[in-house]
Amino acid sequence: MKKVFSESLRILPDDWLNPLPLAHWFPAGGAGQRPLEVDVGCGKGRFLLARAAAHPDADFLGVDRMIGRLHKIDRKAVRHGLTNIRWLRLDAYYAVTYMIPENSVTTYYIFFPDPWPKKRHREHRLFNAPFLDSLFRTLKAGGQVHFATDHLPYFDDVVAVIKADKRFAKIPPFEPAGEERTDFELLFLGKTPIGRYSFEKQRG
Numbered sequence: 403m404k405k406v407f408s409e410s411l412r413i414l415p416d417d418w419l420n421p422l423p424l425a426h427w428f429p430a431g432g433a434g435q436r437p438l439e440v441d442v443g444c445g446k447g448r449f450l451l452a453r454a455a456a457h458p459d460a461d462f463l464g465v466d467r468m469i470g471r472l473h474k475i476d477r478k479a480v481r482h483g484l485t486n487i488r489w490l491r492l493d494a495y496y497a498v499t500y501m502i503p504e505n506s507v508t509t510y511y512i513f514f515p516d517p518w519p520k521k522r523h524r525e526h527r528l529f530n531a532p533f534l535d536s537l538f539r540t541l542k543a544g545g546q547v548h549f550a551t552d553h554l555p556y557f558d559d560v561v562a563v564i565k566a567d568k569r570f571a572k573i574p575p576f577e578p579a580g581e582e583r584t585d586f587e588l589l590f591l592g593k594t595p596i597g598r599y600s601f602e603k604q605r606g
């Protein structure tokens with residue numbers, strides 16, 4: 403029999419064609435009154451859960467396409483009484499491009515996105531010029547993006563695309579505290595070098 407799961411923190415929009423009404427989904431904050439941090443490809447949510455627990459004054463959105471991983475986040479967030487997390491099961495490019503409102507995000511975390519190492523699969527990579535347009539549109543002025551990957555050729559490609567885009571400025575890389583290391587990072591830590599790059603939307 404199919405398992406029925408109670409989803410408390412899911413964002414399930416009525417309208418998939420227009421930006422989310424954030425004030426509806428984040429009633430504690432809403433309408434841009436609190437910082438909004440988005441974990442793109444949040445996986446099982448070790449980072450998202452730790453970050454949300456440490457920052458009750460901000461709202462957190464996890465986006466992933468794997469429902470089982472998101473259900474784990476839902477369960478843990480409810481168990482720990484975290485009211486500042488919501489999750490959206492959706493393709494990350496679609497979510498950032500069409501569902502996140504303009505000028506609404508303080509921080510994006512994009513940790514260990516699938517690197518698609520084969521040349522014929524490159525088109526599946528998340529970071530490209532249109533995705534940067536979507537990040538730019540949805541970030542607040544001075545909003546930040548933190549990226550990390552264990553795949554150094556992918557790291558070099560992403561950094562080259564960002565450096566070529568004068569709408570963004572490099573900032574010191576985000577170094578997670580121990581409890582904020584992601585599930586994937588824990589797999590690689592001490593075994594593989596990790597590339598980290600952070601940048602912000604230029605003000606003015």
Ligand SMILES: C[S@@+](CC[C@H](N)C(=O)[O-])C[C@H]1O[C@@H](n2cnc3c(N)ncnc32)[C@H](O)[C@@H]1O
Pocket residue numbers: 442443444445446465466467468471492493494495512513514515516584585586587
């Ligand atoms: C390598 S895992 C990293 C997960 C997490 N950020 C971490 O560091 O532990 C990549 C995650 O991105 C999700 N993902 C990959 N492509 C995606 C896409 N196009 N849209 C949404 N999620 C995606 C996968 O389901 C997976 O959970």
